[in-house]
Amino acid sequence: MYNITVIPGDGIGKEVMKATLSVLDALNLNLNYTFAEAGDECLEINGEALPEKTIQLCKKSDACLFGAAGETAADVIVKLRHEMELFANLRPVKSYPGTNALFNDIDFMIVRENTEGLYKQDEEKYTENGAEAKRIITRQAESRICDYAFKYAVKHGKSKVTGVHKANVLKKTDGLFKKIFYETAENYKNKGIDAEDFYVDATAMYLITQPKTFEVLVTTNLFGDILSDEGAGLVGGLGLIPSANIGENGALFEPVHGSAPDIAGKGIANPLAMMLSAVMMLNYLGETEEAENLDKSILKVLKESKNLTPDLNGNSTTDEMAEAVKIELLKFN
């Protein structure tokens, strides 16, 4: 049995979570859900966007599923990442059939450092006329994330890791990142993993002009944030980008999209980013067979293109799409 903390959150977060849980119910697994609150509605009801109770539940559980939060997203998710020490943020960018992906065959993983950089939120507002934020880079956090990226490459049969930075301008902080990246690479040479590095601006261009050359990218927190949304654009939007936040003692899985107030309540949100996040969770829990079945079921529904939500140019509802995935999934039993 796995104890899963479930945080539906706000807006479409609730809708895609409901759809995803209904699909997970069709698996041969004993998932024990505990629901927890966080987000705008939680703030309104409880006076805080992320209650201590939610943090404690998350810390205790085997894994967490997180839907989306509204205006309070940054306060909720950045704090949860810190509190749970979820140091690695994995964001697969993959083109699927039946979508608006610009190119077929895009398939890379962005490994984003998740604890420091500008996300330390170490800011000083000296006057109304100016402020400064500290971009904090430590050997400890950056070598941990670089190592994670190379390990990921080995485990998934990849042949190259790309380090992304701006060391020409940020000579000390990103100079250190680059140094650590290549130090780490040394340890993986004999495992057949190549290393290359690009400036973040060049990378933002190459993601469009040569996306198929990327396998695994590793970068600091904010660059990972920007590049993963760009990656979402490449494969047709955020509807299909899941993510995993991984720590030593916990993990949280969430779609990269937000609460989407513009379509919330209409029942038309694409639930696949949430479901693909659940696939990542199952893999994390070691339930690789169930993960693969769910993944294949999602792929089948995309390929058949009969039950797609409006963002994928279909006219199905969230629930209809979930139902279609469930039907595929049940065929594996």
Next chain:
Amino acid sequence: MYNITVIPGDGIGKEVMKATLSVLDALNLNLNYTFAEAGDECLEINGEALPEKTIQLCKKSDACLFGAAGETAADVIVKLRHEMELFANLRPVKSYPGTNALFNDIDFMIVRENTEGLYKQDEEKYTENGAEAKRIITRQAESRICDYAFKYAVKHGKSKVTGVHKANVLKKTDGLFKKIFYETAENYKNKGIDAEDFYVDATAMYLITQPKTFEVLVTTNLFGDILSDEGAGLVGGLGLIPSANIGENGALFEPVHGSAPDIAGKGIANPLAMMLSAVMMLNYLGETEEAENLDKSILKVLKESKNLTPDLNGNSTTDEMAEAVKIELLKFN
């Protein structure tokens, strides 16, 4: 007569500069060039990448043309921007015929703050194990750039300016930017200019999923750097992205591309980003008619697609392409 400081720099910088000057010679203008050194070769010869003499020449001249620098690019160009107080970096992203642009009809301007943010290079390396960089945001610099962007919109008949930031995480620094952006917007409401703002990550996605909705973007230094290279990717690469660095008392025009050591010396570099930078210079100098003629000549060569460099899938040399532009240009006389 205009006094122009010309810095060819390194690699293809020299090649595209030569090609561009040969084209400028065909204009009905009295341009007085003074050549100056900067870059890797300059470092090797003179012991410094950006000699004081070059800085002084740049400051004295009516405008500067800059090719590209190699490894020393950051030291040269960031320093020049600071020394000359070139606070606005204009980066037009436009799709041209005959190119690898992903979509037709892309046409937006990125107005990048050019003096502060992480480019202050205010970094502290406390130990081998960590470093921090300060991201400095001042009301003075950000209101200047926001104002520039709205003025640009008015002048060029645009209807909207998009402010780009990460105020959900960087509440103080980018909170201030966002505040200033909307304060500035107030002053341009009666001139028919709308204002909207997005997070930088969302913008990185929207540039791909809805590029035609953008007209003018304004953002802080590093975000502008990243988004403009992404923009280059959208329109087929850096071969066609010029830029203008504008200050109160000077201006410098440069292609966004670098010295491209991989193709340097082969005579096949695309000179159009440099020529389009010259178009921006002519506009800056008030020579709008000559600017338009040059612009139209470039467009003609692209449309005819008979004299394109390899990056545009042609097999012409830099000089052949320049010659083709020159022939078009002479037709205006």
